[in-house]
Amino acid sequence: xxxxxxxxxxxxxxxxxxxxxxxxxxxxxxxxxxxxxxxxxxxxxxxxxxxxxxxxxxxxxxxxxxxxxxxxxxxxxxxxxxxxxxxxxxxxxxxxxxxxxxxxxxxxxxxxxxxxxxxxxxxxxxxxxxxxxxxxxxxxxxxxxxxxxxxxxxxxxxxxxxxxxxxxxxxxxxxxxxxxxxxxxxxxxxxxxxxxxxxxxxxxxxxxxxxxxxxxxxxxxxxxxxxxxxxxxxxxxxxxxxxxxxxxxxxxxxxxxxxxxxxxxxxxxxxxxxxxxxxxxxxxxxxxxxxxxxxxxxxxxxxxxxxxxxxxxxxxxxxxxxxxxxxxxxxxxxxxxxxxxxxxxxxxxxxxxxxxxxxxxxxxxxxxxxxxxxxxxxxxxxxxxxxxxxxxxxxxxxxxxxxxxxxxxxxxxxxxxxxxxxxxxxxxxxxxxxxxxxxxxxxxxxxxxxxxxxx
Ligand code: GLN
Numbered sequence: 146x147x148x149x150x151x152x153x154x155x156x157x158x159x160x161x162x163x164x165x166x167x168x169x170x171x172x173x174x175x176x177x178x179x180x181x182x183x184x185x186x187x188x189x190x191x192x193x194x195x196x197x198x199x200x201x202x203x204x205x206x207x208x209x210x211x212x213x214x215x216x217x218x219x220x221x222x223x224x225x226x227x228x229x230x231x232x233x234x235x236x237x238x239x240x241x242x243x244x245x246x247x248x249x250x251x252x253x254x255x256x257x258x259x260x261x262x263x264x265x266x267x268x269x270x271x272x273x274x275x276x277x278x279x280x281x282x283x284x285x286x287x288x289x290x291x292x293x294x295x296x297x298x299x300x301x302x303x304x305x306x307x308x309x310x311x312x313x314x315x316x317x318x319x320x321x322x323x324x325x326x327x328x329x330x331x332x333x334x335x336x337x338x339x340x341x342x343x344x345x346x347x348x349x350x351x352x353x354x355x356x357x358x359x360x361x362x363x364x365x366x367x368x369x370x371x372x373x374x375x376x377x378x379x380x381x382x383x384x385x386x387x388x389x390x391x392x393x394x395x396x397x398x399x400x401x402x403x404x405x406x407x408x409x410x411x412x413x414x415x416x417x418x419x420x421x422x423x424x425x426x427x428x429x430x431x432x433x434x435x436x437x438x439x440x441x442x443x444x445x446x447x448x449x450x451x452x453x454x455x456x457x458x459x460x461x462x463x464x465x466x467x468x469x470x471x472x473x474x475x476x477x478x479x480x481x482x483x484x485x486x487x488x489x490x491x492x493x494x495x496x497x498x499x500x501x502x503x504x505x506x507x508x509x510x511x512x513x514x515x516x517x518x519x520x521x522x523x524x525x526x527x528x529x530x531x532x533x534x535x536x537x538x539x540x541x542x543x544x545x546x547x548x549x550x551x552x553x554x555x556x557x558x559x560x561x562x563x564x565x566x567x568x569x570x571x572x573x574x575x576x577x578x579x580x581x582x583x584x585x586x587x588x589x590x591x592x593x594x595x596x597x598x599x600x
Contacts, residue, residue: 147193147237147290147291148169148237150288150289151238151284154284157259157260157283157284157287157289158258158280159195159259159260159274159280159281159289160237160238160289161206161208161210161240161241161242162198162206162238163237163238164205164237168235168238171230171234172193172235174233175190175233175234175235176191178233179191186233187233187352188232188348189233189352190233191233191234192233192234192235192291192292193234194234194237194292194294194349195236195281195289196226196236196240196293196294197239197240197242197278197280197294197296198239198240199296199326199329200226200294200296200336201221201327202219202222202226202239203219203220204220205236206218207219207239207327209244209246210243210244210256211453211477211480212454212474212475212477213453213454213471214453214454214475215453215454216454221325222325223326224321224322224324224325224357224360225325225326225336225353228352228353228355229353232352237290240280240281240284240293241280241283242254243277243479245440245444245480246296246298246301246329246334247277247440248277248479249277249548249550249551250275250279250536250547251273251279252276253277253479253480254280255477258273259274259279259282260272260273260283261273261282261283261286261308262274262287263310263533263577266574270535271535271536272308272534272576273533273534273536273538275304275306275307275309275529275533275550276304277296277301278295278296278302279305281294281302281339282308282311282313286310286311291341292341292346292349293340294337294338294339294353295336295338297554297558297564298334298436299436299551300550300551300553300555302315302566303315303529303554303557304529304550304551304566306339306568306579307568307577307579307581308529309533310568310571310577311340311341311568312342312343312345312346312600313338313339313346313565313566314337314346314563314566314589315337315558315563316335316336316354316563316589317364317563317584317587317588318332318333318335318558318561320354320364320563320589321335321353322336322355322357322359322360323363324357324360328443329436329443330436330437330439330443331362331439332435332439333432333439333558335558337353342600343565343600344375344597346565346593347371347372347593348371350593351368351371351372355368369589369590370590371589374591375594376597377594377598378413379410379414379595379598380414381414381415382410382414383415383418383522384415384417384418384521384522385418385419385517385520385521385523386407386417386418386524386525387419387420387421387425387524387526388419389423389426390422390425390526390527392530392552395527395530396531398572398573398578399529399530399531402569402578402580403580405570409598409599410595410598410599415595415598418521420520420521421517422514422556424510425510427506428510428555428559429548429551429555430503431506431510432551432558432559433486434490434499435507437483437484437486438487440480440483440487441484441485441488441491442491444480447471447472447475448472449468449471449472449475453475454474455467455471456471458470479544482544507560510556510560511561514556514562514583522591522595523583523584523585523588523591523595524583525582526553526581527578527579527580527581528553528566528567528578529550529553529579530549530550530552530553531550532574532576532577533576533577554581557581562583562584562585562586563585564581564582564583564584564592565584565592565596566580566581568600569600
């Protein structure tokens with residue numbers, strides 16, 4: 146049914162590579178396993194999943210939605226996807242995304258934008274599913290698969306989840322292995338599940354998480370039974386409402402949704418208290434220094450020699466022309482912008498003023514959260530400052546306008562915390578809106594239980 150749905154949904158442009166043959170083989174193997182093992186079969190056995198194009202999948206096109214990785218078929222599998230396949234999950238295809246996960250609308254993709262299956266009441270305008278995991282969000286919302294992997298460096302799981310009315314979970318940094326995931330900003334990147342319900346996301350996260358010696362930042366901690374943690378009983382919990390997130394110019398509908406979410410948690414027995422995260426306003430500028438800095442370093446490997454696109458050289462061209470032309474042809478404008486910003490803030494004359502300063506701000510933001518978690522169990526915020534916007538509406542504007550989409554999500558990555566976006570309502574035009582629960586480090590089980598009460 147999922148393969149048929151994938152074929153019927155070409156207009157969404159959510160799938161970057163269809164893998165029907167692989168899906169059938171994996172489904173047959175899962176079937177055999179279910180008959181042999183019955184109830185003992187793993188919880189993901191036979192479950193059709195989509196995989197963001199950022200994950201290396203052995204022998205299957207993995208391009209990070211970039212022309213520079215044209216024709217790249219990895220000779221190995223990412224740890225996260227390998228774990229999913231060990232548990233019997235079935236790959237229905239690779240999913241569209243922003244190029245190298247840089248973007249908030251899936252419009253920087255070399256495959257063109259993915260489309261949100263939702264439309265505003267009475268309008269036939271195509272909306273963005275958000276980004277960078279836009280294909281994953283669109284595919285899950287349109288039921289092309291039951292869940293999808295995403296990655297989140299500054300909000301790329303949570304913002305698209307909110308734009309498409311699904312659940313998206315960014316785990317604690319180090320919970321899921323980054324091995325085999327194309328690197329964007331290594332100190333911020335985390336993989337996580339995108340699914341229709343909190344329960345599905347909990348089951349999927351358990352399948353993805355766990356220690357991996359191939360990623361030196363992966364944590365050697367036991368993975369809790371996240372599904373068993375969903376009790377719906379949050380009596381006695383204290384939820385913080387950070388006053389700095391009540392931004393000026395925020396639409397009244399987002400404000401109202403936030404209040405409604407707080408009321409839902411109180412109705413479920415929790416207490417809500419106002420808290421302060423004083424350095425919030427510096428999070429976006431710090432993120433947009435640190436993330437491009439790490440990206441410029443990570444993307445240095447795309448030189449036209451080792452893999453991917455190689456420019457044709459003219460007579461008299463030297464090796465440096467090969468690098469320059471391959472990169473100029475292979476990287477799109479947003480990626481080039483990030484590489485230039487990154488190289489600039491890391492350069493000898495500006496390192497102290499920008500990069501080092503941003504790292505200090507990062508520490509202050511982390512401390513804000515540490516202090517808050519001395520008195521609260523979790524934090525409730527909006528997931529996005531608006532509902533889904535139209536394709537083309539923001540892309541042609543100032544790039545900073547697009548960056549502002551991440552205002553509620555980047556703090557979580559800077560502090561390495563877990564965060565979950567949960568669909569909690571619709572706006573006046575019927576479009577989905579989401580709230581975010583931020584958990585303590587390694588507190589995904591508790592965070593998911595609170596998200597469950599909000600669902
Ligand atoms: N929108 C943010 C950016 O463009 C976050 C992307 C992400 O989380 N991968 O950097």
